[in-house]
Amino acid sequence: MVKISKHNAEHYIWGDHCDGWHLVKGTELSVIFERMPGETAEVRHYHERSRQFFFVLSGQAVLEVEGVRHEIGPQEGVEVPPGARHQMKNESGEDVEFLVISQPTTRGDRIQVE
Template sequence: MPAKVISTANAEHYTWGNNCDGWFLVKTPELQIIEEAMPPGASETPHHHVHARQFFFVLEGELTMAVEYHDFVAKAGEGIEIAPGQIHCASNRSSDKPLRIVVTSQPPSHGDRVDVKA
């Protein structure tokens, strides 16, 4: 595959949750790197992945990540690793600032998700 510059302007886009956006920066059978945008107040459903190990890196805003029901806060320039099987839930608890993160998953997390009742 030839090299190319990729950004949210030319990456494959999808929407999820309540007005959240995702862009596949890398999408291969071995690796997935996604830039995501979460508006103020947005959150996902608690879940875990059977095989995927993930790393969430904050570009802008403040990520609150519940991991095994304990909250961790990561700010711009910080990240958090999630191991396979760990129950987690990302949220943007800000009332006025968007959250932009890069999520790296190996192997890819789509199709590997198991939702958990809160």
Template structure:
């Protein structure tokens, strides 16, 4: 019989010194992670060669940036990121953002940092934010 999972029972990790993640599903073919990112924090530009990801915001406000521009995300909104599409997630809101990241296959060992440059005229992160990364 399948066992239910929540943040209390899921393995927890800290990334970027200030952000939290809970591995709700952690299989080679599928990863479901709930994450919490405080105001002004986010991750570095990166790309996944094989994983397709879906970011879905539960609470707060976030921006998912691609080379094509920014996608504003509020509670109940999500965006799909295709394999090979460089992206950066950050919290531009006044409080924490909680969201789900669903990846197929898992992003473990499928991440390259430092790509690409942000869209012309855009900053890589909001002023004062420090670059951070997830695994």
């Protein structure tokens, strides 16, 4: 076992200058620390198998799930079941940092709807 943080985790860039760090990268469980700059959004999509939980650490996010808008502040989260179309957004001018916990992993299980 090794202590993990965004300073030693595998990093990647996604979307419009958004960052992700793999804190846990297994086949049955994924935990990713993500940062979205202001005025960015991911592409609307869904997962056939993966259940996800989005938990905001800092900033203010909007998670739209099946047409329902959820405003999520620090220390708040929303669960997204398999098959639910969703889109994470940062409509503010400040960064938002959050965790995305997926079970099982979303690798190979992402279907874009736009």
